[in-house]
Each structure stands twice: as C-alpha cells, then as structure tokens.
C-alpha cells in the first residue's frame with residue numbers, strides 16, 4: 375500500500391513543480407511586454423515611495439571648468455529600498471509575486487545593500503527571504519544583518535570559497551537544490567529583468583545630456599542605463615572594486631543589443647571593494663557640506679570623487695552636461711562609523 379502513496383505523492387509533486395516553473399517562465403515573458411500590469415501588492419508598496427529629483431550641483435569649481443554636473447537622486451526614493459535597489463528589484467519582485475513563488479533566496483556581504491533591500495521588500499510583500507552571507511558568522515551581527523533578521527530574513531553564512539562558486543548561478547531557477555516556490559536572485563539582483571526598472575530612472579530625466587555615470591558592482595545598473603540612454607550619450611561606469619575587468623563581459627552579457635557608447639573606468643577603486651582613504655572620506659564630507667547631498671564611501675563617494683578628478687584633468691569637453699545617478703546605499707555607511 376505504501377508504494378502507491380509514494381507514486382501518487384511523486385506525481386502530485388512533479389505536477390506542482392512543472393506548473394510552478396511554467397508560471398515563472400510565463401510571467402517572465404509577460405513582464406517583458408508592455409501590456410503587463412504590476413502586481414497589486416507591488417503597486418501598494420510603490421505608493422509609499424518619494425520622487426527621485428534631478429539636482430544641478432552648484433559648485434564654483436564646475437563653473438570654472440564649464441561643466442554641468444547633475445545628480446539623479448534615487449537615494450531619496452525610499453528609506454530602505456533606495457537607489458538602484460528599487461530600480462533593479464522592482465520587476466523581479468513583480469515576477470516573483472505573479473509566479474506564485476513564496477521564497478526569495480539571494481547572496482551578499484555583511485553590509486549588502488541588496489540583501490538589506492530584499493529583506494525589507496520580502497517583509498512588506500509577505501514573501502519569505504533567505505540570505506546567503508559571505509564569510510563566517512560574526513560574533514556580533516552588523517547593523518545591516520540585524521535589520522535583515524528583524525525583517526524575517528533567514529541568514530545562512532557560507533565560506534568565501536563556496537560564495538565564489540554561487541556566483542555562477544545567474545538564472546532565477548538554476549541554483550542547485552532549489553525547491554518549487556523558491557526563486558533565486560544572483561548577487562546584486564543582476565538579472566535581465568533588473569534592466570527594465572533601471573530604464574525607468576533614465577526615462578524620468580527630461581533634460582538633454584552628454585554623459586551618464588553610475589557606480590558599478592555587478593554592472594547590472596550600468597547595463598540598464600546603457601540600454602535606455604539615447605545612442606549619442608556616453609555612459610561611464612566606475613568600478614567600486616579592484617580587478618574589475620570581468621565587468622566588461624558581465625555587462626555585455628546583460629545587454630539585449632550591441633552598444634559601443636560605454637566604458638568602465640577602473641582607476642578609482644581606492645585599493646578594493648569597501649576600501650577607503652582619508653582623501654576619499656574628506657571629499658565625501660566636503661561634498662556633503664557644500665551640496666547637502668550625503669554620499670557613502672563604497673559606491674557613490676568613489677564615483678563622485680572620480681568625476682571631480684576627471685573634470686579637473688579636462689577629461690570632459692567644456693559645455694558638457696553630465697548626469698550621475700545617486701544609487702543610495704547610505705545604510706552601508708554604518709559599517710564605517712561603527
């Protein structure tokens with residue numbers, strides 16, 4: 375009698391699993407078409423967001439070099455899911471909700487802005503979340519990890535070598551051992567669907583410009599920008615980490631069409647990911663003081679330092695208008711003051 379139960383159970387499980395992945399694929403395709411309407415829970419969440427304004431940086435130094443520098447203030451979007459986090463996650467979350475998945479699993483470091491935003495979003499949308507955290511469990515959780523835990527995320531610490539292996543899994547369904555109802559997001563949420571949300575930040579800009587800049591970690595934000603800007607605009611990504619040559623192919627693989635109006639500058643990593651210097655910290659403090667715009671040292675601080683340096687070296691032609699996106703991540707700053 376027991377084998378009959380086992381066979382029936384297996385058939386039910388297989389049917390559910392096939393149905394689940396069929397739904398996932400279906401909703402991926404629907405999201406790509408313009409007819410798609412967002413899931414009501416996500417519409418409700420988006421209503422709590424504030425506008426991301428475009429601000430001209432008022433600085434006599436820029437006037438001297440005849441350069442206009444504007445910031446797209448995506449950091450103002452939301453208290454937690456700020457900057458490129460919301461842009462990258464928006465259509466992925468929509469896909470998760472409409473596919474019927476109930477758990478999102480992703481990876482990141484102990485100060486990850488991506489996991490922090492994902493944990494918050496999961497909590498707000500009634501989805502379970504699991505974070506695979508790089509390295510050993512610290513004696514005391516970082517403020518970022520504490521927030522994530524408070525929002526219900528299950529934290530699993532993985533060795534640095536296992537973490538590196540996880541980077542090869544880039545699709546929502548290719549993590550080994552993934553169960554039905556579970557949805558995998560690669561590091562930084564770098565999936566094709568992320569580009570659609572990033573395009574929205576570009577499309578909100580209603581002034582002409584020559585150059586568009588963004589900081590780069592996985593390169594997904596940059597790919598979304600490259601895909602959305604007019605062809606004559608030059609796009610520059612500033613790598614936040616050392617040895618970032620891989621970003622070139624990673625961005626290319628995310629782009630839906632060939633484009634040659636972009637480059638990745640690798641000269642301003644300050645020694646590596648999350649490494650800083652007194653000069654960088656002084657620049658961030660001075661910029662905040664002059665403009666009232668807070669930057670953090672991992673991504674936006676390095677990009678703005680780089681831009682000021684390149685402007686002073688006459689890298690840009692006089693009269694050019696540059697847009698730099700403030701990708702948020704200010705919560706990660708707690709790692710530098712703790």
Ligand SMILES: Cc1ncc(COP(=O)(O)O)c(C=O)c1O
Pocket residue numbers: 457458487488562589590591592593594595596673674701702703704
């Ligand atoms: C604040 C902030 N800016 C920029 C980036 C880099 O974005 P991407 O990984 O899409 O290159 C990240 C990481 O995702 C980030 O947290």
